[in-house]
Amino acid sequence: MIKLLGKILLYGVLVLIALEILVRVFHLYPEDPPRFIDELNVEKRVPGYTGYSVTGNRRQNFSEFRINKQGFNSYRNFNPSESKNELALIGDSFIQGFHEEYDQSIGKKIDQKVDGLEVYEYGYAGWDMADQLHLINAYKQDFEKIDHIVIYMDYPSDFHRATYEPNYKRIKLLNSTVFKLRNNIKLFYYASEIGMLDSVKRFVSGKTKDSDNEAEEDIVDSNEKDEAAGTYISNFDSLLKLYPIEKNKTSFLLDFRTTPKEFLSYCRENNIKVIDFGKLFEKSKVPVTLIYDQHWNTHGRSLVAKSIVKSLYPHQEH
């Protein structure tokens, strides 16, 4: 038996080493540029990183990202000035756009449609409305120089809180030794990303797959309640009071199809400008999202860019 255990151990280690090499050679592992919270309490990426975002076991999505000097994934650095024509695009992972090539971003597509316009994409996966409004407030000096601000709004996930608190705990966790180890052992990172370690985690925590699903269903059920819609509007209202926006130059980018009427009425009553991309999505005969990943694909991005240009620069589109 000792001989067997010894061989299992030896072959096990050698196979793991070989797998680590294979995962690296085929670049199956994702890369996640490090995050930090700056002096103005804005959570973002450490500037200067380039790499590849990978999703799926077999590289179902594989795209290059580039973190600019300001700490956001973009084809350009942000340098706002009074003399230039600028547009800021703020949002979560949909705007961050790791799932497609960075030089095929929504910002780039708008840039190509409008002469002399510079688009600054402030996208960060996991941001909600509190993060986004805090960003504008924190970088007030920059945003005062920018001509138009478009904030991507994802109802209801953007409206779960009424105040902003920087999440130091998460950043600390991501910078912990365990996570650093995970990021450096590519096989481990890959296995973790494809969900292979989930069953181990469930086993250790004593949870079942069903209990995870039930928890998710509970959230969906509660979201459907009317009181929840009231809470979301109230949260939005509180955030706007805390971080007032310049209504004449700020628009919210949203999908009319998934946003409740009460919410749209609130925006109308408070003179909050909205841009709907849902109509173009609805008309589209080809898919607007990636198949494996539900983020917007290149066509979806073009339609979002078109919606923004049509709304803000109706005479300059070409």
Add this chain to the structure above:
Amino acid sequence: MLFNSIDFAVFLPIVLTIFWILNRYAGLVTRNFFLLIASYIFYGWWDYRFLSLIVLSTLVDYFVGRYMGKVIDAKLRKRLLWLSVSFNLGLLGFFKYYNFFVDSFVDSFSLFGIQLGQVWTLEILLPVGISFYTFQTMSYTLDIYRKQLEPTNDFISFAAYVAFFPQLVAGPIERASHLLPQLMKKGKFTYGQASDGLKLILWGLFKKMVIADSLAPIVDDIFSNYSEYSAPTLIMGAIFFGFQIYGDFSGYSDIAIGTSKLFGVELMSNFKFPYFSRNIGEFWRRWHISLSLWFRDYLYIPLGGSKNGKTQALRNIFIIFLVSGLWHGANWTFVFWGLFNAILFVPSFLMGSNRKYADKGTAAFGTPIKDYLQMLLTFILVTFGWIFFRSSSLQEAFKYIGGILAKWNYEPYFHPQGYRLIDYFLIIGIFVCYEFLISDNERKPFNFKSRIVRFTIYTLVVFGILLFYDDGVDRSFIYFQF
């Protein structure tokens, strides 16, 4: 507990360690009692309530067997046999077929315009593996009745034989004459046997997780939405199901045989590369061997086999194929699938070619082109039969076939989760070539002399599991429902 779960990955080493410690330092009864408890835990992981059925079946057959061993009177022996068979088939009939027969009865009246309603059906859960362990215990009393086996006085070993966890829920369906003696003596841990067992487990996991589980979402999608798809997609769905069920069931059998080897127990082979068969007769000697042999020994031969002329032989062939179909599930689709296979089998039986390849091994490289063409034809026929097996009703099966015959326009098919389809064709191609390469011995999937070659294959097998792993897929085995 599933073989491909973390629970089992924790369960197996613990049970194995204690088993070998008890094997060395404790008595046989203690060791087998532990194995019995471990097997009950393994089964109870799904639903502990159904353990009572296994216990009952064990008690009935143990005492019937013992009593039968003492009785000389032929009539009484027969009555005892009927008691055992009625009890086991009664369990199976109630839990598996009750609603099916009631529904069929009601439906047959509705054909004549009489509506009986469906008030008699019950909400019965199907106990996992009931078809397997009832057949296994029945073989014990049948062998004693035929005086081919001496009844055992060791209840614990007998109970461990009935509930032996590696093969409890989906076979191979073992005979007491083969498995019981292995459990009734102290085993010896050997490096070779354990190493072979681990290799079979790895290969079984590959078949299950890479072939069966990765094809499952595509097959489910095509069979659920068959009316939306054109013929090429429907054909692809049937072929993929052929590989899914093979990967699923033979993968389970490999893991079962491999796990047993770790306990020093040899189980019979259940699959011998059936898709390389050159006719249907050969296919049925290579597919689910333990069930085919069970039906041969306890149904076909007692009915007279082929000794009493061709007419009676044909009747017997149809009976075993129909019963075999019904054994798989309480649905007319399985009965029709059995009938279809009987129809395929009959020509080769009448021409006397059904046993042509019985004593020959699998076709190897360099075999005549005719053999390859025969393999292809057999595969096509078997795959066609799978349409009945996989469809949820006979009507749907015929509509599916109708789609294959009528909708000959090409429409691209997209994986329901957006994966590249080419990956699946590639992995099936590699799998078929590799199985052909190793087809001289189904129990040694990595039988290469060079350590480097073996190591490379181990690595690629695990790499394949990583590449096709899907946490979202239902990982239970298809044959558990039978």
